[in-house]
Amino acid sequence: MKLKMAWMLTLALFFGLTAFAFGPAPASAGPVTLNYANFPPAPTFPCVQMERWKTEVEQRTGGKVKINTFPGGTLLGAKEMMDGVIAGQAEIGCLSMAYQPGRFVVTNATSLPLGIPNARVGSRVLLDLYEKYRPEEFARVKVITMFTTAPTNIMSKVPVRSLADLKGLDLRASGGAARILAAWGANPVGMPMPATVEALQKGVVKGLYSSLEVMKDFKFAETCRYATVTDTVIYPFAVVMNMDTWNALPADVQKVIDDLKIEQAEWTGNYMDNHVKDAVEWSKATYQVEFIELTQAQKQEWNALLDPIVEQYIRETSEKGLPARAIVDDIRALIARYAK
Ligand code: DTR
Numbered sequence: 001m002k003l004k005m006a007w008m009l010t011l012a013l014f015f016g017l018t019a020f021a022f023g024p025a026p027a028s029a030g031p032v033t034l035n036y037a038n039f040p041p042a043p044t045f046p047c048v049q050m051e052r053w054k055t056e057v058e059q060r061t062g063g064k065v066k067i068n069t070f071p072g073g074t075l076l077g078a079k080e081m082m083d084g085v086i087a088g089q090a091e092i093g094c095l096s097m098a099y100q101p102g103r104f105v106v107t108n109a110t111s112l113p114l115g116i117p118n119a120r121v122g123s124r125v126l127l128d129l130y131e132k133y134r135p136e137e138f139a140r141v142k143v144i145t146m147f148t149t150a151p152t153n154i155m156s157k158v159p160v161r162s163l164a165d166l167k168g169l170d171l172r173a174s175g176g177a178a179r180i181l182a183a184w185g186a187n188p189v190g191m192p193m194p195a196t197v198e199a200l201q202k203g204v205v206k207g208l209y210s211s212l213e214v215m216k217d218f219k220f221a222e223t224c225r226y227a228t229v230t231d232t233v234i235y236p237f238a239v240v241m242n243m244d245t246w247n248a249l250p251a252d253v254q255k256v257i258d259d260l261k262i263e264q265a266e267w268t269g270n271y272m273d274n275h276v277k278d279a280v281e282w283s284k285a286t287y288q289v290e291f292i293e294l295t296q297a298q299k300q301e302w303n304a305l306l307d308p309i310v311e312q313y314i315r316e317t318s319e320k321g322l323p324a325r326a327i328v329d330d331i332r333a334l335i336a337r338y339a340k
Pocket of ligand 1 (some may be wrong): 040044045046096098149174192193194209210211214235
């Protein structure tokens with residue numbers, strides 16, 4: 001009898017423990033906590049959109065989910081983001097795809113000179129492109145959203161009024177934007193955005209090639225008193241979640257997150273476009289930054305130099321077995337659709 005009791009107790013304990021370890025969290029366990037890593041400082045747009053997403057998810061899940069945000073590379077750095085999320089060092093991470101151009105070949109096609117006019121259009125185009133092709137490099141994560149910057153412009157310590165001024169000039173840029181600078185004869189220097197602050201101070205670079213909101217958010221207007229308006233390519237971003245984390249989330253939480261995907265892309269695009277306007281005004285008023293406009297003839301001259309870039313991408317990417325021409329055609333069609 002005693003033996004039977006002991007045996008039953010052991011069994012009960014075993015099943016109890018198994019249920020505790022593998023079963024759904026009991027109702028009293030409190031909210032699911034997710035750590036969200038980001039690489040640039042808190043006031044910059046990737047972090048502003050992160051805080052907005054956090055607030056929305058926490059509200060819409062009625063307290064079931066708690067998100068801890070880590071701006072400024074405090075949890076994962078710029079280039080570790082994708083692998084860090086795959087490995088589970090953070091549940092969620094925000095990455096700039098330009099830092100690994102060879103890894104994100106399909107989505108980085110959005111930073112070809114195809115005429116994305118603003119961040120709102122860019123963000124919708126990028127997300128649709130991802131949904132259509134579902135590139136292999138995202139197979140091990142859940143995509144939460146994607147978005148882009150506004151088109152890029154030259155910000156520099158010295159005035160750039162012509163291609164001659166640009167010749168051999170060291171400017172920070174990554175990915176597709178770096179290719180543009182090279183085509184114009186400048187010397188693109190690749191580094192993640194947060195490293196640019198010191199590189200500019202130390203004179204390692206004479207300026208940068210990015211969307212203009214950084215003039216205010218990184219206070220680049222203080223060192224770069226000139227901006228040459230080129231409005232060329234965007235930088236694409238992705239927010240990804242660890243796949244096991246995603247699979248373990250309750251269905252209603254997954255739905256909230258999925259329902260936010262397009263909305264968040266659109267919100268971030270709009271935020272960026274408005275913030276660029278604000279940063280331009282701020283730079284003029286605070287540091288008397290001169291915004292240099294190219295003449296019509298110059299625009300034609302500069303754009304003509306970019307023509308081979310698209311064909312080169314198509315050639316190189318087709319060799320990797322990807323439908324490069326269709327990708328480019330799709331981007332053009334999506335721009336036309338969303339720019340209406
Ligand atoms: N320069 C690009 C994109 C970019 C534009 N604004 C910010 C702010 C914070 C980080 C990155 C960016 C880049 O380095 O990805």
